[in-house]
Each structure stands twice: as structure tokens, then as C-alpha cells.
């Protein structure tokens with residue numbers, strides 16, 4: 442996207458901007474002179490990111506340290522924006538995490554927290570920020586789903602199901618919003634080198650790593666292009682696109698077996 446001197450007054454909010462794909466997306470927005478609101482739990486890291494992006498790009502960066510697994514987090518974010526009279530032009534719902542293992546052995550509180558962060562907070566923030574975008578007839582939303590959104594994922598059941606929600610919700614919303622000036626894009630990365638695997642307890646995922654792992658900057662760049670082109674679904678990487686295509690052709694039983702083996706611990 443070309444730089445435009447009017448862009449500096451536009452503001453983008455990125456959840457999960459501490460590191461990984463979210464930080465790379467924030468850096469791309471900063472390069473295009475969007476002011477930023479960075480959301481995540483780690484205030485110190487977010488503040489460090491804010492200082493870096495402000496000094497590199499001469500933009501204004503606000504930090505909102507929020508735990509999106511709290512049910513009032515989205516309300517808290519929007520209250521803080523209102524108090525500062527900040528409007529949001531671009532919403533990037535990126536924060537998310539997974540857990541690898543048998544659902545029956547999972548920690549229930551963590552599974553519920555995953556639904557809250559990956560699904561509920563994304564939907565909640567979108568619902569709160571969307572009306573102003575529609576009223577302005579301008580806005581862009583990027584929801585980070587996953588290739589996991591395309592099929593059920595044994596050994597990561599809740600995570601895959603949460604991303605299926607994100608993809609379905611995003612595509613439906615994109616259609617509802619057709620002609621309003623507001624676009625919705627679902628970014629569906631495959632395995633990406635970030636802190637995600639460690640947090641999900643995927644220490645055993647060498648099979649995935651060796652196959653088609655991408656770096657966070659490349660994934661973010663693909664998502665950013667899709668966002669600005671108003672594309673509805675973006676699967677970065679040829680291998681990931683092939684994989685999602687094959688998964689639709691193969692019998693579901695075979696796909697379930699393959700994924701179960703891929704994620705077995």
C-alpha cells in the first residue's frame with residue numbers, strides 16, 4: 442500500500458500485539474503511518490513495542506494492557522478508547538492461543554479461557570467497534586483464524602473449533618457488510634514460527650515444523666495485503682492452500698486420522 446500523508450490520523454487496534462503475527466501486523470500498520478492501540482497482557486513488552494514503533498515511524502501508539510480472557514475486557518478497551526476520543530479505522534483481532542492434548546485430560550478453566558480469547562473477545566470487540574465503522578461507511582477488520590478453521594482437529598479439539606468459528610463468523614459478516622464500506626478479512630495461517638507452539642505445549646510438533654512452517658513477518662504481510670484489498674479469506678503459503686484444498690477433497694475420516702497423528706503427543 443502506498444504511503445499517504447492523510448493516513449497519520451487513522452488508528453488501528455491490534456490485539457495480541459506483544460509478539461508474533463500481531464506484532465508484525467502492528468509494524469506494517471505503523472509503516473503506513475497508522476496510529477496504533479496495542480492490546481495484550483504483557484504491559485512491559487507492549488510499551489517497549491510502542492516506543493520502538495513510535496520512534497521508527499513518528500506515529501502515536503497507545504498501550505492497553507488487558508487480559509482478553511476476562512469477560513469485561515472488550516468493554517474496558519472500548520471505554521478507554523471513548524475516554525481518549527479515539528476512533529478505530531482498522532480492527533485486527535489477532536490474540537489467540539491453543540492447547541495440544543486429549544480434551545478429556547484438559548484443564549477446563551484453560552479451555553474456557555481459550556474460547557473467551559479466541560472467540561468471545563473477537564466477536565465482542567467487533568460488535569462494539571463495528572457500528573461506528575458502518576456509520577462512517579469506512580472500516581477494515583482482520584480476524585486471525587487458522588488453516589485449523591477448515592477441519593476438526595483431534596488432540597486440539599477446542600482450538601480448531603474456535604478457529605472454525607472465526608472463519609465462519611468473518612465470512613458471514615463480510616457478506617452482511619457488502620456495500621457498507623466496511624470489509625472483513627479472515628487470515629488463516631498454517632504453522633508459523635512464533636511463541637504459539639510453546640504455549641500450546643506442542644513440543645512434539647517437529648513433524649509440522651519440518652513440513653511447511655512460515656515466519657510471522659511473511660504471514661503478516663500476506664494478511665495485510667488481503668486486508669487492504671478487502672479480500673475475504675487469506676491462506677498464506679502455497680502448501681497451506683494445497684492442504685486446505687486436499688482436506689476438502691479427502692474423506693473426513695482420513696483427514697481426522699492424519700491430524701490426530703500430526704498432533705499426537
Ligand SMILES: NC(=O)c1ccc[n+]([C@@H]2O[C@H](COP(=O)([O-])OP(=O)(O)OC[C@H]3O[C@@H](n4cnc5c(N)ncnc54)[C@H](OP(=O)(O)O)[C@@H]3O)[C@@H](O)[C@H]2O)c1
Pocket residue numbers: 456457458459460461462463480481482483484507508509510535536537538539558585586587588629630631632633634635636637638640657
Ligand atoms: N503460530 C502459528 O502456528 C499459528 C497458526 C495459525 C493461526 N495462528 C493464530 O495467530 C494468532 C497470533 O498467534 P501467534 O502465532 O503470533 O502466537 P504468539 O506469539 O503466542 O502470540 C499470541 C498473542 O496473543 C496474545 N494473547 C494471548 N492470550 C491473551 C490474553 N488472554 N489476553 C490478551 N492477549 C493475549 C499474546 O499477548 P500476551 O502474552 O501479552 O497476552 C500475544 O501477543 C493467534 O490467534 C493464533 O491462533 C497461529
